Amino acid sequence: MSAWRRTVALARKDLLLEWRGRETITAMAVLALLVVLLLGFVLGAEPPRAPAILWVALALAAMLGVARPTQAEVEQQALETLLLYPGSREHLYWGKWAALTVLLTVLLALLLVTLGVLFNVDLWAKLPALFGVGVLGIAGLSAVGTLFAALVIHVRGRELLMPLLLLPVALPVVLGGVRLTEAVLTDAPGGGLWFGMLAVFDILFLLVAPILYEVVMEEA
Amino acid sequence: MLPIAVQTQGLSRRFDLHFALRDLSLTLPTASALLVVGPNGAGKTTLLRLLATSLRPSAGRATVFGHDLVRGADAVRQITAYVGTAHGMYEGLTAKENLAFAATMGGRPDQADAVLKRVGLFQVAHKSVRTFSHGMKRRLALARAWMLAPRLLLLDDPFSGLDAEGTLLVDTLVAEVKSAGGCAVLATHEWERGLHLADTIIGLARGRQVEAAPAAEVSGPRLRALAGGRV
Numbered sequence: 001m002s003a004w005r006r007t008v009a010l011a012r013k014d015l016l017l018e019w020r021g022r023e024t025i026t027a028m029a030v031l032a033l034l035v036v037l038l039l040g041f042v043l044g045a046e047p048p049r050a051p052a053i054l055w056v057a058l059a060l061a062a063m064l065g066v067a068r069p070t071q072a073e074v075e076q077q078a079l080e081t082l083l084l085y086p087g088s089r090e091h092l093y094w095g096k097w098a099a100l101t102v103l104l105t106v107l108l109a110l111l112l113v114t115l116g117v118l119f120n121v122d123l124w125a126k127l128p129a130l131f132g133v134g135v136l137g138i139a140g141l142s143a144v145g146t147l148f149a150a151l152v153i154h155v156r157g158r159e160l161l162m163p164l165l166l167l168p169v170a171l172p173v174v175l176g177g178v179r180l181t182e183a184v185l186t187d188a189p190g191g192g193l194w195f196g197m198l199a200v201f202d203i204l205f206l207l208v209a210p211i212l213y214e215v216v217m218e219e220a
Numbered sequence: 221m222l223p224i225a226v227q228t229q230g231l232s233r234r235f236d237l238h239f240a241l242r243d244l245s246l247t248l249p250t251a252s253a254l255l256v257v258g259p260n261g262a263g264k265t266t267l268l269r270l271l272a273t274s275l276r277p278s279a280g281r282a283t284v285f286g287h288d289l290v291r292g293a294d295a296v297r298q299i300t301a302y303v304g305t306a307h308g309m310y311e312g313l314t315a316k317e318n319l320a321f322a323a324t325m326g327g328r329p330d331q332a333d334a335v336l337k338r339v340g341l342f343q344v345a346h347k348s349v350r351t352f353s354h355g356m357k358r359r360l361a362l363a364r365a366w367m368l369a370p371r372l373l374l375l376d377d378p379f380s381g382l383d384a385e386g387t388l389l390v391d392t393l394v395a396e397v398k399s400a401g402g403c404a405v406l407a408t409h410e411w412e413r414g415l416h417l418a419d420t421i422i423g424l425a426r427g428r429q430v431e432a433a434p435a436a437e438v439s440g441p442r443l444r445a446l447a448g449g450r451v
Contacts, residue, residue, distance in 0.1 A: 002327050005324055006324060006325055006327075009321055009324040009325060010325070013310065013313070013317075013321050016312075016313065016317070017310060017312040017313065020312050021312055076309075076310055076311060077306035077307070077308060078306075078308045078309065078310060080269075080274055080302075080304060080306070080308065081302075081304075081306075081308030082308075082325070083274065084272055084273065084274060084297055084300070084302055085297065085322075085325040085326055085327075086294055086297040086298040086326065086327060087294065087297075087325075087327070088294075218276070
């Protein structure tokens with residue numbers, strides 16, 4: 001029970017700080033919208049392009065923001081205090097993961113609306129399914145991103161390192177997200193395979209990452 | 221003889237090839253306070269961070285109220301409060317929100333209002349910590365330690381940035397921890413301000429223990445020499 005309360009308290013604290021500062025979500029949203037506009041102009045704002053553009057924008061914006069909740073602890077000189085609270089450090093992982101997942105979900109909602117308007121995609125009828133696919137992918141991105149943010153926490157040039165680490169590992173999420181979104185939009189068969197891939201990715205990283213996080217944060 | 225609160229045997233910590241703390245052995249009884257004196261780089265902060273379980277020992281062992289620092293790290297964290305040189309507060313949160321967060325994370329009841337009154341910050345409880353002076357942030361860090369009701373209180377440079385009233389807060393906090401059967405460890409080079417709190421004094425220089433004696437037996441000139449690293 002107390003582990004659950006700690007997880008909620010940490011996620012709530014991160015989201016409250018983000019709500020008051022709005023630094024991470026603003027930067028991620030601006031980058032994502034620029035990517036959507038740029039790719040829309042280059043490739044053409046046609047409905048079949050929308051799934052790929054959605055996931056590329058989401059992944060690139062995630063690269064920018066995944067490390068922020070963890071890095072903010074270092075910048076505020078609060079990391080040591082945080083690590084010295086009792087209890088397993090897994091709940092720190094889950095708190096950071098939850099905060100990041102909420103942030104990326106807000107971004108997803110913004111992107112879906114933008115794509116619906118700019119690409120003339122009939123999203124509204126399939127909005128719950130599209131949102132579900134997005135959250136499935138975001139859960140995996142957050143799982144990997146939270147772990148890697150801890151891994152590079154004291155590394156010089158971590159802003160450069162983060163995309164290099166995250167992008168290759170997140171490729172299955174982007175690929176699966178694109179294909180599953182296409183399947184949802186076109187009612188094409190074969191979505192089950194991509195759903196399975198995303199689900200396996202999520203389960204795998206959500207099982208392994210918290211354990212690795214404890215090891216990484218042992219003496220952060 | 222009083223029960224043991226803290227015991228270290230050959231406690232060492234190395235960063236790469238450099239020993240920040242080497243072969244420290246000490247025993248602290250309950251209801252006591254230790255003053256750690258030494259110049260910059262003597263190993264004072266390293267000792268506190270080892271006892272707080274923020275660092276793992278490179279060699280040796282230590283127990284805090286019977287809990288091993290490494291194997292029982294979580295048990296040690298449940299009874300320890302560490303106030304480091306960084307205040308560890310979130311500047312975007314209010315004083316009250318910071319303490320409420322600390323209470324939840326520390327598994328303690330939220331007594332933010334009560335402790336904010338004690339440290340004289342109740343009037344600014346709902347103001348963002350970003351607007352606080354250095355001294356007010358130090359007071360808030362003391363309030364957090366108070367709320368966590370620790371058995372082992374670790375204070376690193378506790379008088380830094382505090383006015384006379386703030387110094388009295390440190391005195392009261394240490395006295396309360398001692399009277400509850402706990403133990404306080406203060407590391408400072410402002411030994412004059414912490415001397416009256418201490419039952420035992422150890423001197424550190426270049427990571428080694430160069431003095432260990434009851435506070436009453438260490439003279440002023442000797443303390444000055446220890447704090448200045450002239451030993």
